[in-house]
Amino acid sequence: MKIQRFIGAGACWLSSLLLPGVAEAASKPTLHVYTWADYIKPEIVKRFEKENQCRVVIDTFDSNESMYAKLKAGATGYDIITPSSYMAKMLFDQGMLLPLDHSQVPNIEHIDPEYLKIAIDPDMHHSVPYMLTNTGIAYLKKRVKKPEASWALFDRPELKGRTTMLNDMRETIGAALKFLGFSLNTTDEKQLEAARDVLIRWKHNMAKFENEQYKTGLASGEFLLVQGYSGDILKAQEENKDIEFVLPKEGYSVACDDLVIPKDAREVTLAHKFINLVHDPKTAAENTEFISYLCPNKASYVLLGKEIRNNPTLFPPAEVRAKSEVIHDLGADNQKYIKVWDQVKAAE
Amino acid sequence: MKHSRLPLLTTLLVLIFFYLPIVVLVVNSFNASRFGGTWEGFSLKWYAQLWSQDEIWQSLRNTLFIAFGATAVATVFGTTAAFALHRFSSRLQRFHYTLIYTPLVVPEILMGMSLLLLFVALGAQLGLFTIFLAHVTFCISYVAMVVLARLQDFDFSIVEAAQDLGAGWWTAAWRVLLPLLAPGIAAGALLAFTLSIDDFVISFFVAGPGSTTLPIRIYSMIKHGSPPLINALSTLLLLVTFVLVWLSQRLTEEKNQT
Numbered sequence: 001m002k003i004q005r006f007i008g009a010g011a012c013w014l015s016s017l018l019l020p021g022v023a024e025a026a027s028k029p030t031l032h033v034y035t036w037a038d039y040i041k042p043e044i045v046k047r048f049e050k051e052n053q054c055r056v057v058i059d060t061f062d063s064n065e066s067m068y069a070k071l072k073a074g075a076t077g078y079d080i081i082t083p084s085s086y087m088a089k090m091l092f093d094q095g096m097l098l099p100l101d102h103s104q105v106p107n108i109e110h111i112d113p114e115y116l117k118i119a120i121d122p123d124m125h126h127s128v129p130y131m132l133t134n135t136g137i138a139y140l141k142k143r144v145k146k147p148e149a150s151w152a153l154f155d156r157p158e159l160k161g162r163t164t165m166l167n168d169m170r171e172t173i174g175a176a177l178k179f180l181g182f183s184l185n186t187t188d189e190k191q192l193e194a195a196r197d198v199l200i201r202w203k204h205n206m207a208k209f210e211n212e213q214y215k216t217g218l219a220s221g222e223f224l225l226v227q228g229y230s231g232d233i234l235k236a237q238e239e240n241k242d243i244e245f246v247l248p249k250e251g252y253s254v255a256c257d258d259l260v261i262p263k264d265a266r267e268v269t270l271a272h273k274f275i276n277l278v279h280d281p282k283t284a285a286e287n288t289e290f291i292s293y294l295c296p297n298k299a300s301y302v303l304l305g306k307e308i309r310n311n312p313t314l315f316p317p318a319e320v321r322a323k324s325e326v327i328h329d330l331g332a333d334n335q336k337y338i339k340v341w342d343q344v345k346a347a348e
Numbered sequence: 349m350k351h352s353r354l355p356l357l358t359t360l361l362v363l364i365f366f367y368l369p370i371v372v373l374v375v376n377s378f379n380a381s382r383f384g385g386t387w388e389g390f391s392l393k394w395y396a397q398l399w400s401q402d403e404i405w406q407s408l409r410n411t412l413f414i415a416f417g418a419t420a421v422a423t424v425f426g427t428t429a430a431f432a433l434h435r436f437s438s439r440l441q442r443f444h445y446t447l448i449y450t451p452l453v454v455p456e457i458l459m460g461m462s463l464l465l466l467f468v469a470l471g472a473q474l475g476l477f478t479i480f481l482a483h484v485t486f487c488i489s490y491v492a493m494v495v496l497a498r499l500q501d502f503d504f505s506i507v508e509a510a511q512d513l514g515a516g517w518w519t520a521a522w523r524v525l526l527p528l529l530a531p532g533i534a535a536g537a538l539l540a541f542t543l544s545i546d547d548f549v550i551s552f553f554v555a556g557p558g559s560t561t562l563p564i565r566i567y568s569m570i571k572h573g574s575p576p577l578i579n580a581l582s583t584l585l586l587l588v589t590f591v592l593v594w595l596s597q598r599l600t601e602e603k604n605q606t
Contacts, residue, residue: 032557037568042402057558058403060568070553073461074468077475077557219381239382 030055031270034067034078036257039131040278041290048277054270071096071262079265080274085120086329088127088258097126098261104272107279110299118254118326127258128275131293134254134324135171136247136313138218138233139225140240149246149320151179153225154202162224164217165202167209169341170327171253173199175227178251184325187333196340200347209345218243229255230313234292245313251323256296370586377579394580404565404581410476411562415544418483423537425484426491427529433492434499451489459486460553467554474556482554483544490543491536498532 031048033040037060045056059078061067064087071081071091083091091097102108108128121127137153147153154163165172174184176195186192207223215232217223219239233245259278261271277283284300294314301309308314316324330337380391398404433445451459463482464474472478506528510520526533548563555564566578 030558034557037565042400059555059557059560060565061552062564062567062570066552069461070464073464073553075464075474075553075556077473235382239388 028054029267029270030057031080031267031274032078033058033080033274034061035082036060039082039291041287044277044283044287048274052270052273076264077266078262079267079271081260081262082130082257083260085127085256085258085326088260089120089329091260091262092121092126096263098263098265098268099126100124100128100261100275101272104269105276105279107276110279110281110284110297112296112298114321115254115256115296118324119256120326120328121258127260128279129296130257130259130278131291132254132256132296133293134230134247134252134313135166135175135227136230136233136245136252137225138228138236138243138245140218140221140242141244142242143221143224147244147246149249151175151248151250154205156225157205159225160205161207162222163206163226164208164210164214164223165206165227167211169337172209172227173337173340174253174327176202178248178323181250184251184253185328185330187330187336189336192336192340196343199344203344203347231291231293247313247316247320249320251320251325254324254326256326373579374583374586377576377583379576382576394576398577398580401577404562404577407560407562407565410559411545414476414480414483414561415541417480418487418544419537419541422484422487422491422540423533426488426536426540427495427533429488429492430495430499433496448489448492451486452493456549460550463550464553474554474559476559478554478556479551479559479561482550483547486550487540487544490539491533494536494539495529495532498529502528
């Protein structure tokens with residue numbers, strides 16, 4: 001074995017590692033997007049690159065919290081980030097975001113005013129809604145008798161051991177609060193205690209709290225009734241035609257990922273152009289169809305395919321929609337939810 | 349005389365334990381079903397989709413680039429560190445040993461965070477180069493430990509004999525010591541390579557724009573993308589690994605025959 005030869009090869013590798021860093025500096029302007037995996041249609045990115053003579057580099061994160069930890073520690077270089085709304089607010093409160101220049105993003109006039117009413121940043125001062133997902137109930141049509149669009153399904157004794165709810169404090173307590181007719185952002189301890197008792201009752205009927213596997217479990221018939229996100233359920237429906245997804249009549253939660261520009265972004269103009277393109281009605285419709293979340297761009301709705309347009313879980317009737325809410329960050333009052341959640345988790 | 353069946357049975361069980369998950373993964377990469385819960389028929393669509401995912405290939409390139417680079421540098425530094433640790437024993441070397449040993453036991457998240465803070469404080473541009481540096485940092489320790497183990501039962505009289513026969517210190521090290529240590533160094537390098545290729549926590553923190561590595565991308569895809577693509581990609585990686593292993597075995601066999 002000629003180890004000497006390996007050492008020579010290693011030296012070559014090292015020099016090749018250092019060289020491209022030099023070559024990269026002299027190229028076209030580059031827009032750095034920090035987002036979830038598969039969260040934009042690749043053709044849209046290609047079009048943007050062509051129109052603006054630039055390169056788009058997409059990096060991915062796997063949770064709001066890890067992304068936040070990284071930015072907070074001082075990581076820079078990103079021009080557009082897509083955090084969930086509550087995280088966008090947190091970033092803004094800490095002075096980490098740029099306010100938007102509305103004159104550079106004329107297309108945001110298309111954004112659905114119905115959604116903006118419940119949004120955390122309704123004036124789009126520093127964030128533009130990108131994609132919505134609703135949390136609702138999915139079940140197998142053949143196995144759940146006399147279904148109704150209500151959280152009360154979780155009380156059905158015949159489904160014992162075959163239901164799951166999300167392992168997410170705010171979503172799950174929120175469902176119980178909605179069931180009782182309260183706001184899912186309530187800070188009233190009486191209401192929270194009532195929600196706790198409902199949740200403990202549901203828990204006795206439940207297989208487990210589950211965030212990921214419920215899609216698989218529902219598609220394969222292991223679970224009959226789950227609480228889940230619309231984006232996930234739509235994908236599970238492609239697998240199993242028997243899955244029905246409904247938004248409970250008592251109300252449900254809407255989660256949104258926003259487009260934001262961090263304070264230290266280098267390509268601020270390009271970033272605005274990118275937001276503008278994403279909210280061009282035609283692009284928005286294309287994007288919605290590709291990633292099966294809903295881009296809240298009102299002018300794009302009419303351009304969507306019939307199947308999506310007529311899907312009541314994406315476009316619920318007005319009276320149901322009026323009861324939807326976005327989960328807000330409650331600051332110090334979060335503690336009340338943690339207490340209730342601990343009690344639910346510990347309950348036998 | 350009847351042989352006991354027990355060893356055979358144990359071996360089979362262990363093999364199943366090792367390889368069943370991989371078999372499931374490979375089978376599922378050909379499954380038309382998105383979630384892999386049920387078999388929906390044979391399909392190559394995930395491979396076709398994988399082919400058009402430029403971002404995945406870019407992150408694979410990043411990962412390999414860093415892995416090869418970090419392995420090369422860490423192997424050199426790790427080997428020299430091990431040699432110094434073995435040859436000299438002073439208070440300074442004991443301190444050196446602690447320094448080398450610490451990265452093995454420090455939690456990864458702490459290392460990632462502290463490296464990120466350091467890079468930010470230095471004003472370094474986060475990217476491939478910072479990931480490379482971070483990987484070298486922890487790979488050195490692993491290489492040094494493996495080579496040190498090899499040195500501990502190394503007979504230094506061979507080197508002395510070479511020097512008696514007229515070899516200079518450099519020649520003795522280059523032509524006698526190094527070839528004899530080669531298996532240890534190779535093992536250390538392989539370990540460093542695998543650690544670098546699948547490191548997630550540290551890479552996540554020190555990665556900058558445009559330097560997403562494969563593990564980072566896969567984590568995000570599990571949460572938010574299409575897992576079947578990952579199955580397909582892993583199957584391809586497995587295939588490459590098997591071919592490499594087979595090739596290296598063939599090469600060594602040929603050498604032994606001549």
